[in-house]
Amino acid sequence: GESVGLHLPTLSVQEGDNSIINCAYSNSASDYFIWYKQESGKGPQFIIDIRSNMDKRQGQRVTVLLNKTVKHLSLQIAATQPGDSAVYFCAEKRSGGNQFYFGTGTSLTVIP
Amino acid sequence: NAGVTQTPKFRVLKTGQSMTLLCAQDMNHEYMYWYRQDPGMGLRLIHYSVGEGTTAKGEVPDGYNVSRLKKQNFLLGLESAAPSQTSVYFCASRPGKSGANVLTFGAGSRLTVL
Numbered sequence: 001g002e003s004v005g006l007h008l009p010t011l012s013v014q015e016g017d018n019s020i021i022n023c024a025y026s027n028s029a030s031d032y033f034i035w036y037k038q039e040s041g042k043g044p045q046f047i048i049d050i051r052s053n054m055d056k057r058q059g060q061r062v063t064v065l066l067n068k069t070v071k072h073l074s075l076q077i078a079a080t081q082p083g084d085s086a087v088y089f090c091a092e093k094r095s096g097g098n099q100f101y102f103g104t105g106t107s108l109t110v111i112p
Numbered sequence: 113n114a115g116v117t118q119t120p121k122f123r124v125l126k127t128g129q130s131m132t133l134l135c136a137q138d139m140n141h142e143y144m145y146w147y148r149q150d151p152g153m154g155l156r157l158i159h160y161s162v163g164e165g166t167t168a169k170g171e172v173p174d175g176y177n178v179s180r181l182k183k184q185n186f187l188l189g190l191e192s193a194a195p196s197q198t199s200v201y202f203c204a205s206r207p208g209k210s211g212a213n214v215l216t217f218g219a220g221s222r223l224t225v226l
Contacts, residue, residue, distance in 0.1 A: 009152075032213050043116075043202055043217035044155070089154060093213060098143065098162055099170060100215060102155040 012109045019077040021106045023090035026071060030092040034100070035064060035075045038087045047075070047088075077108075085110045114138050116218035118203050124224045125193045133188040133221050135203030142208030144186035145170075145215065146178060148199040155202065161186055162208070193225045 013019045025033070031052040036044035050057045050064045050073070057064050063076040077084055087105040094101075116137045125131055135144065142163050147155040147170075157170030161180040175197060177189045186205075190197060200222050204215040 034214065036217075041220075043204075043219050044215075045217070046214050049214060091155075091215075098160060098168075099157055100145075101157075102147075104152060104154040 009104070010107045010109070012111055013080050015082060015110050015112050016079055019075075019080045019084070019108060019110075021075045021077075021088050021090075021108065023073050023075075023103055024071060025073070025090075025092050027092065027094055028068075028071065029094045031095040032093040033064070033066065033073050034091045034093075035062075036089045036091065036102075037084075038089065038105070040086075044089060080108075080110050082110045082112055084108060116203055116205055116216050118201075118218035118221045120221060121219065122222050124226065125190075126226050127194060129193050130189070130191050131193065131223075132190075133201055133203075133223075135186045135188070135205075135218060137184055137186075137203075137205040137216070139205065139207075139216065140183070141205035141216075142183075143206045144180065145204045146176070146186065146188045147202045147204065148172065149202060149220075150199050158188065158201075190223075193223075195225045197223065198225045199223060 034049040035047040037047050038044045048059045048064050061078045066073045087107050089105045091100045091102045119134045145160040146158040149155050156172050159178040161167045164183040167178045179187045200220045202220050203218045206215050
């Protein structure tokens with residue numbers, strides 16, 4: 001079936017470096033995408049979102065890029081800090097739908 | 113505001129027992145969701161509701177029932193628990209069609225079925 005997937009299950013980066021987490025989706029009808037951060041023992045927390053009519057959106061230290069041609073989005077974290085260590089999920093919502101479909105997650109470890 | 117509150121946080125059941133997980137939100141959100149999270153499988157939607165008195169099936173509804181008698185509460189029931197239902201359950205809510213799409217999650221309920 002169709003699903004949202006991540007290219008890498010784990011990612012380790014040095015503190016201060018930039019992190020890039022990738023996500024692929026397969027449904028061209030998806031018009032809204034969200035990135036969530038989940039720390040151990042907690043529920044997912046919203047990081048940033050993007051609609052399909054945009055290619056890029058920036059937040060505080062985070063940027064989401066959307067490439068509709070290859071159905072790919074990425075989350076970039078600038079100057080990664082130890083507090084960024086968590087599992088990151090992308091999720092998609094299809095146009096007109098009420099359901100959100102989540103990827104399997106990428107575990108980010110920041111090395112001090 | 114408390115946001116989304118789930119009770120209980122932990123529960124151990126024996127096979128065949130029944131239980132109900134409660135989700136309460138104080139943000140006046142229209143839409144509410146129940147997800148389960150298993151290792152390596154991300155979040156999978158069990159059931160959801162687009163308003164008081166309505167429910168709909170998600171990706172993995174079998175073995176679960178839900179009710180939305182009050183706008184602020186969304187209950188997830190297991191009538192006859194099975195070991196395959198051992199998981200962490202998350203409730204989430206969002207404003208609705210005219211509001212933001214961002215889901216606000218609870219802290220989770222860890223269920224173990226022996």
